[in-house]
Amino acid sequence: MVSLREGLMLGESGVVSLVGAGGKTSLMFKLAHELAMAGESVLTTTTTKIYEPLPEQSTNLIISDSVSKMLNRARKTLKDHHHITAAAEKLPDQRKLCGFTPEFVQAIWNSHLFRWILVEADGAAGRPLKAPAEHEPVIPACTSQLVGIVGLSGAGKPLNDLWVFRHERFVQLSGLAHGSEVTEAAIAAALVHEKGIFKNAPAVAVRIAFCNQADVPRNLAAGRKIARALIEKKKTGLNRVVIGQTLFDPPVLELYDLNAKSEYEASLNQPE
Numbered sequence: 177m178v179s180l181r182e183g184l185m186l187g188e189s190g191v192v193s194l195v196g197a198g199g200k201t202s203l204m205f206k207l208a209h210e211l212a213m214a215g216e217s218v219l220t221t222t223t224t225k226i227y228e229p230l231p232e233q234s235t236n237l238i239i240s241d242s243v244s245k246m247l248n249r250a251r252k253t254l255k256d257h258h259h260i261t262a263a264a265e266k267l268p269d270q271r272k273l274c275g276f277t278p279e280f281v282q283a284i285w286n287s288h289l290f291r292w293i294l295v296e297a298d299g300a301a302g303r304p305l306k307a308p309a310e311h312e313p314v315i316p317a318c319t320s321q322l323v324g325i326v327g328l329s330g331a332g333k334p335l336n337d338l339w340v341f342r343h344e345r346f347v348q349l350s351g352l353a354h355g356s357e358v359t360e361a362a363i364a365a366a367l368v369h370e371k372g373i374f375k376n377a378p379a380v381a382v383r384i385a386f387c388n389q390a391d392v393p394r395n396l397a398a399g400r401k402i403a404r405a406l407i408e409k410k411k412t413g414l415n416r417v418v419i420g421q422t423l424f425d426p427p428v429l430e431l432y433d434l435n436a437k438s439e440y441e442a443s444l445n446q447p448e
Contacts, residue, residue: 180207181214183428185382189291190320191281193381195313196373197300197341198327199388201226201423204294205233211292212258219250219284220261222275222296223314226391234261239273241265243283250289260290278316285318295319298373300341304330304389305358307345307366308373315376322381324373325388326402327361328395333358335390345371360398364405377413385418390429391421403432 184192184207192199192207208218224321229237236257241264242343253260264280269435275296276284285293290301298313300306304327315322333339335358343443347354349369350362367385374383385406387399399419407413417432 177426178428178431180210183416183420183431184321184323184384184386185236185294185416186321190216191293191295191318192321192323193295193297193313193315193319194323194325195298195308195315196323196325196328197298198304199386199422200296200298200300201233201326203297203323203386203388203427205229205351206422206427208234208259208292208294215258216291217254217289218259218294219290220259220294220296221263221281222273223278223281223316224296224299225267225270225274226263226296227272228266229261234259236260238262239264239266242403243280243287247284247287247289248291254289259260260338263267264368267294278314281316282318285316303337303339303341304328304333305339305346305363305366305371306341307343307349307374308371309345309445310341313373313376315378317378319378319381321384322368322374322377323384323386326367328389328398328402330358331360331363331395331402360401361405364402364409366378367402368406368409368414374413375415382416383414385414387417387419388422390419396429399430403430407432407434 208220211218265274297315298378330339349366390396390399403417419430
């Protein structure tokens with residue numbers, strides 16, 4: 177069984193930013209729990225907005241728009257807990273947290289207080305697929321791992337606002353017509369488009385596509401088709417494709433290393 181640490185190619189420490197749609201929040205907290213259980217200090221936060229975490233996701237919440245005050249409170253909390261969630265402010269009417277600027281995240285990272293900072297750097301309004309607007313995603317420059325998430329439940333569905341956030345932009349990235357079936361090839365094309373969810377990626381960041389919601393056979397088959405389409409492309413800018421299920425265990429089901437095509441061709445020919 178492959179851990180999320182292994183699947184996402186994590187080193188000893190770093191900033192992991194999550195973009196895309198279809199499971200960013202659940203992946204962030206799943207990874208936070210894994211790292212915290214190993215005794216490593218973890219901060220979960222956002223550069224956009226996220227729902228206030230449930231108790232099973234995070235029990236230690238700090239709200240502060242001051243780097244120094246946030247760090248002082250975090251130092252005290254870390255004496256007894258390995259995982260903290262922090263944000264700049266609460267939005268009670270939305271039950272959401274408003275996050276930090278990329279510069280604020282950089283300042284936290286520079287403090288060396290946390291071994292890991294996990295950042296939800298994109299919004300998708302609950303849809304399984306998305307294309308980013310001009311101002312998205314909001315990725316801190318210190319990001320070491322950039323994980324682009326795809327909700328596999330969107331494969332085979334109509335290209336409309338019900339299934340695809342900013343569907344008009346997805347039309348432009350994928351080449352599909354509005355209302356047509358979202359194919360796995362189109363998802364792969366949108367993933368690696370220069371204006372897709374990996375845009376604004378720091379040059380040094382490891383880039384991983386995480387195909388989520390593979391807990392049913394239909395979605396697992398879709399994930400394999402997306403991986404196949406990406407492997408067949410000559411240049412993607414991606415290091416790895418992960419097929420997984422953030423709401424279940426194990427979270428990582430299959431790995432496809434785009435820098436080692438021959439090692440995975442056989443596994444792509446598995447029965448679907």
